[in-house]
Amino acid sequence: MTEMPHLEDAILTLEDRVAVLTLNRHDMRNALTGNKMIDHIVDTCAWVNACPEVSVLVITGAGSAFSAGGNIKAMKERGDDFAGDVGAVAQSYRDGIQRIPLAVQSVEVPVIAAVNGPAIGAGCDLTLMCDIRIASENARFGETFVNLGLISGDGGGWFLPRVVGPQRAAEMTFTGRLVKGDEAVELGIAMEVVAEDELMPRVMELAKEIASKPPITVRYTKRLLKLSERAELKDFLAQCSFFQAVCHQTDDHMEAVTAFIEKRSPEFAGR
Numbered sequence: 001m002t003e004m005p006h007l008e009d010a011i012l013t014l015e016d017r018v019a020v021l022t023l024n025r026h027d028m029r030n031a032l033t034g035n036k037m038i039d040h041i042v043d044t045c046a047w048v049n050a051c052p053e054v055s056v057l058v059i060t061g062a063g064s065a066f067s068a069g070g071n072i073k074a075m076k077e078r079g080d081d082f083a084g085d086v087g088a089v090a091q092s093y094r095d096g097i098q099r100i101p102l103a104v105q106s107v108e109v110p111v112i113a114a115v116n117g118p119a120i121g122a123g124c125d126l127t128l129m130c131d132i133r134i135a136s137e138n139a140r141f142g143e144t145f146v147n148l149g150l151i152s153g154d155g156g157g158w159f160l161p162r163v164v165g166p167q168r169a170a171e172m173t174f175t176g177r178l179v180k181g182d183e184a185v186e187l188g189i190a191m192e193v194v195a196e197d198e199l200m201p202r203v204m205e206l207a208k209e210i211a212s213k214p215p216i217t218v219r220y221t222k223r224l225l226k227l228s229e230r231a232e233l234k235d236f237l238a239q240c241s242f243f244q245a246v247c248h249q250t251d252d253h254m255e256a257v258t259a260f261i262e263k264r265s266p267e268f269a270g271r
Contacts, residue, residue, distance in 0.1 A: 002051040005043035009035045011062070012044055017055040017211035018204065019048060026063025032122050032154075033081050034071030038096055041126075045103035052270055055211040055218050057107060058203055059130060060114035066139065069121025070097075072148070093153045097122060101155040104129040105226070108219045110210055114203040115139040115190065118178075121148075125156035128163050128189075131225075134206070135190040136199040140178045143169075147176040162229070163188055214252035215270040 004012055011022040021044050023030035023037060032038060041059075048054045061067055075082050081092050104111060104126070113119075113130040118140040127133050127141065135141075143160055145152050152160075152173070161169040164187045172179065184190040194202050210218065220243040228236055247253050251271040259266035 001053050005047050007040045009037050010040040018207040019054045020058045023061045029065040029068035030061040031068050031071045034074045042099050042103040045107050049108050055109055055215050056207040057111045058207055061116050065117040066115045066119040067123025069123040097154045114199055120144055122154045125154050128159035133190045134203050135193045136196045140180045141189050142178040143173045144176040214268045216250050217247055
C-alpha cells in the first residue's frame with residue numbers, strides 16, 4: 001500500500017477501502033488557513049489517487065464545526081496569507097487555498113463530506129467540492145464572504161451555482177446567510193440530514209456500499225462524471241467507449257457477470 005502522508009492538523013485512517021480524513025484543529029474550528037490544513041488536504045488527495053486500496057474518501061471535522069473556513073484573526077493581523085500588496089496576496093491565494101479545489105476536483109474516487117457542524121466560507125466551499133454531502137442536524141452552510149467584505153477566493157463561485165443553480169447561488173452569496181436542515185436538502189447542498197449521533201454511521205454505510213463495488217469501475221465512473229461537466233457529448237461518448245472497453249477486460253467484470261448468473265455475491269479483487 002502507498003504510504004500514508006504524515007499529518008499534524010488532521011487524522012487519516014483507512015479501513016475496508018474507505019479513507020477518512022478528519023480535520024483536527026477544533027481549537028480553530030478547523031479553519032483551513034493559519035495551520036497545515038491546506039497541505040494535509042492536498043497530500044491526502046494525492047495519496048488517494050496513488051493508493052489502489054482506496055475506493056472512497058470521507059472528509060469530516062473534529063469537534064463542533066466542520067470548518068470555519070479562513071482564519072479571521074489572521075486577516076485582522078495581516079498574517080502571512082494576507083500580507084503584502086495586491087500581487088503578493090493574489091499569489092498567496094494561488095499558492096495556498098486554491099490548491100484545495102484543484103486537488104479535490106482531481107480525486108479519482110467518490111468523495112463524501114460528513115458535515116458534522118457549521119461549514120462556513122471556505123469550509124462551505126470544501127463541502128461543495130465533494131460528490132456527496134450528508135449533514136448532521138448541527139450543520140450550517142454559509143457562503144459568507146460578503147459579510148467580511150470578501151469574495152470566495154477558493155472557487156466557491158464556481159462550485160455553488162453547479163450545486164444549487166445560478167439564482168439561488170446569487171441569493172446565498174449576496175446575502176451571506178446560513179442554510180441548514182431541510183432547506184439544505186431542498187437546495188441540494190445536502191443529500192440527507194441526520195441526527196448528530198447517526199452522521200458517521202450513515203456516511204460509513206454509504207461509503208462501504210460504494211467501496212463494495214469493483215474498484216477500477218468506480219474510479220472510471222468518477223472520471224466520467226467529472227468529464228461530463230466540461231466535455232461535448234461527442235467527446236464524452238468517445239471517452240465512454242474507451243473506458244467501457246477497459247472495463248470489459250477486467251477480472252472484476254467477469255466476476256460480476258458470473259456472480260449474477262450464479263446468483264451469489266461477487267468478490268472483487270481490483271483487477
